[in-house]
Amino acid sequence: MTLAGKTCVVLGAGGFIGVNVCAALTAAGASVRGFGRRPRFAAAPRVDDWIEAEFGDNAALGDALRGATHVIHLLGGSNPVIHNAAPVNEVTANIIPSVGLLEACRAEGVSRVVFLSSGGTVYGPNAPVPTGEGALTDPISAYGIGKLAVEKYLGLFHYLHALDYRVLRVANPFGPYQVSGRGQGFIAQAMQRAIDDRPIEIWGDGSVVRDFIYIDDVAEAVVCSVADTGDARLFNIGSGKGRSLLEVIAAIGEVVGRSPIVNFRSARAADIPVSVLDIERARHRLGWAPKSDWTQSLISTRDWLLANPVARSQL
Amino acid sequence: MTLAGKTCVVLGAGGFIGVNVCAALTAAGASVRGFGRRPRFAAAPRVDDWIEAEFGDNAALGDALRGATHVIHLLGGSNPVIHNAAPVNEVTANIIPSVGLLEACRAEGVSRVVFLSSGGTVYGPNAPVPTGEGALTDPISAYGIGKLAVEKYLGLFHYLHALDYRVLRVANPFGPYQVSGRGQGFIAQAMQRAIDDRPIEIWGDGSVVRDFIYIDDVAEAVVCSVADTGDARLFNIGSGKGRSLLEVIAAIGEVVGRSPIVNFRSARAADIPVSVLDIERARHRLGWAPKSDWTQSLISTRDWLLANPVARSQL
Numbered sequence: 001m002t003l004a005g006k007t008c009v010v011l012g013a014g015g016f017i018g019v020n021v022c023a024a025l026t027a028a029g030a031s032v033r034g035f036g037r038r039p040r041f042a043a044a045p046r047v048d049d050w051i052e053a054e055f056g057d058n059a060a061l062g063d064a065l066r067g068a069t070h071v072i073h074l075l076g077g078s079n080p081v082i083h084n085a086a087p088v089n090e091v092t093a094n095i096i097p098s099v100g101l102l103e104a105c106r107a108e109g110v111s112r113v114v115f116l117s118s119g120g121t122v123y124g125p126n127a128p129v130p131t132g133e134g135a136l137t138d139p140i141s142a143y144g145i146g147k148l149a150v151e152k153y154l155g156l157f158h159y160l161h162a163l164d165y166r167v168l169r170v171a172n173p174f175g176p177y178q179v180s181g182r183g184q185g186f187i188a189q190a191m192q193r194a195i196d197d198r199p200i201e202i203w204g205d206g207s208v209v210r211d212f213i214y215i216d217d218v219a220e221a222v223v224c225s226v227a228d229t230g231d232a233r234l235f236n237i238g239s240g241k242g243r244s245l246l247e248v249i250a251a252i253g254e255v256v257g258r259s260p261i262v263n264f265r266s267a268r269a270a271d272i273p274v275s276v277l278d279i280e281r282a283r284h285r286l287g288w289a290p291k292s293d294w295t296q297s298l299i300s301t302r303d304w305l306l307a308n309p310v311a312r313s314q315l
Numbered sequence: 316m317t318l319a320g321k322t323c324v325v326l327g328a329g330g331f332i333g334v335n336v337c338a339a340l341t342a343a344g345a346s347v348r349g350f351g352r353r354p355r356f357a358a359a360p361r362v363d364d365w366i367e368a369e370f371g372d373n374a375a376l377g378d379a380l381r382g383a384t385h386v387i388h389l390l391g392g393s394n395p396v397i398h399n400a401a402p403v404n405e406v407t408a409n410i411i412p413s414v415g416l417l418e419a420c421r422a423e424g425v426s427r428v429v430f431l432s433s434g435g436t437v438y439g440p441n442a443p444v445p446t447g448e449g450a451l452t453d454p455i456s457a458y459g460i461g462k463l464a465v466e467k468y469l470g471l472f473h474y475l476h477a478l479d480y481r482v483l484r485v486a487n488p489f490g491p492y493q494v495s496g497r498g499q500g501f502i503a504q505a506m507q508r509a510i511d512d513r514p515i516e517i518w519g520d521g522s523v524v525r526d527f528i529y530i531d532d533v534a535e536a537v538v539c540s541v542a543d544t545g546d547a548r549l550f551n552i553g554s555g556k557g558r559s560l561l562e563v564i565a566a567i568g569e570v571v572g573r574s575p576i577v578n579f580r581s582a583r584a585a586d587i588p589v590s591v592l593d594i595e596r597a598r599h600r601l602g603w604a605p606k607s608d609w610t611q612s613l614i615s616t617r618d619w620l621l622a623n624p625v626a627r628s629q630l
Contacts, residue, residue, distance in 0.1 A: 084475055088414045099403045140474045145467040152460040159455045160399055
């Protein structure tokens with residue numbers, strides 16, 4: 001697949017997903033412009049151009065979008081748990097600047113916005129498993145409501161102004177450049193703690209099931225979404241397989257070569273017991289499928305953490 | 316049905332729906348406190364207490380909610396068309412103060428919020444007809460997105476804080492106290508123009524079908540939602556019948572006693588061709604059904620407009 005001739009602005013290019021998406025877009029031949037805070041890892045893949053600004057800085061955003069054909073929107077909150085304490089923060093930090101972004105895309109003549117939504121939070125606890133895109137959306141986090149609202153504004157701008165879009169409802173991504181100590185990035189956190197021989201903290205009894213997807217597969221879904229010529233716009237992006245936290249911890253133990261210690265903490269209200277996405281639509285209509293091997297993905301994650309000790313201090 | 320012992324705060328008590336809801340709640344035995352701008356009609360039914368303030372004035376809101384058991388949330392934008400020109404206004408004028416309202420309800424120990432959502436805008440143009448509550452929600456107006464977002468925050472506060480709620484997705488209400496010249500309140504506008512022998516302006520060719528529901532039936536649904544002890548929380552509230560604008564104009568002509576003149580204007584982007592709600596869930600689980608006779612409802616609407624010439628200047 002070639003993206004030659006396409007100019008992609010990646011919002012949030014310096015973050016975990018952003019760094020990986022920029023690398024994949026560049027590899028596919030796109031011209032890539034980063035927007036946001038710079039990556040904290042010196043070895044992160046370079047992009048052709050960079051605009052360092054905060055989301056909500058509409059002047060900087062207008063500059064960034066000039067001449068762009070595609071916008072990859074990765075910004076907007078990072079934590080499903082924290083925002084529940086003050087739900088209005090999600091509105092001001094995410095929904096409002098996202099609407100501003102769509103206005104700017106329209107003004108600058110961008111042809112398509114690819115938005116990374118959250119397959120793990122938009123559906124809510126009563127969704128069928130695996131969860132298809134047609135399931136009801138009843139989020140139990142302000143984070144999920146924010147993602148859902150941005151999806152709806154994308155639909156509105158498409159309807160009113162023919163601004164094209166793709167929404168990717170991504171499951172739980174993991175892999176190189178993921179750094180987290182705030183309740184997200186379970187695999188990064190657990191892997192680092194296993195390496196350090198420190199206890200892994202989990203909420204609940206470890207039976208919670210998630211759909212962990214390697215970041216290369218997510219980045220490839222973004223590339224497919226830029227190139228896509230179909231008429232479907234909303235896609236689940238997951239691994240196609242659910243794994244309990246205990247299964248993941250056991251697999252990490254195998255990869256690290258020791259049995260991790262686990263501290264069990266009480267379950268969190270924002271946690272859904274089982275979240276696994278149905279990815280048939282993406283397989284058939286986006287021409288995408290997850291390709292990564294589970295164990296090899298864990299090994300790559302381990303190797304990156306070992307090579308980047310700066311990540312350790314964040315965990 | 317008696318609401319004795321219940322203290323209901325009605326937000327937006329001075330508006331078309333609010334005046335009628337206050338009357339129905341009072342008749343059912345509730346103690347009623349109004350919040351918002353006062354009704355512009357001196358003959359409007361009185362409530363027990365009134366707090367005159369703008370939505371978003373959280374101090375006034377806290378005062379209004381003290382000791383309340385139920386909150387009826389009728390506020391939040393009035394026009395599906397206008398907000399599409401500046402979608403962010405819907406966020407700041409509706410979503411943010413609604414989240415503030417839920418925080419205040421939680422702080423004051425309110426037991427239930429009844430929210431009037433919009434059955435005509437939350438589903439979008441591709442919904443099956445008649446539209447059930449399980450249909451996908453793809454609004455084509457910022458107004459509809461705002462209503463949907465507030466629904467989701469209600470679900471969140473229920474999940475996190477056990478703040479109970481009912482959502483009523485109301486079709487197109489009409490009847491006494493409806494005054495509109497801004498693209499809403501089609502029946503009020505058309506009736507007044509027919510009375511005045513002025514042309515009725517319609518968008519499109521008049522084949523657009525809507526689900527017009529008499530305001531007494533809507534007010535009764537609110538009373539049922541305050542009293543409800545079931546476990547369903549989301550209900551469509553409609554007449555159960557679709558009527559084209561041309562059918563409505565013909566019926567208005569019968570009631571007014573002359574053939575209305577019609578000016579056809581080009582269709583609006585925010586208009587869905589057909590919107591009719593499936594109301595079986597409300598029939599079976601809320602113990603509610605529309606009772607009003609169509610022609611008698613139009614006669615009551617006509618009589619109110621004739622008795623309130625001040626309304627005429629607004630049209």
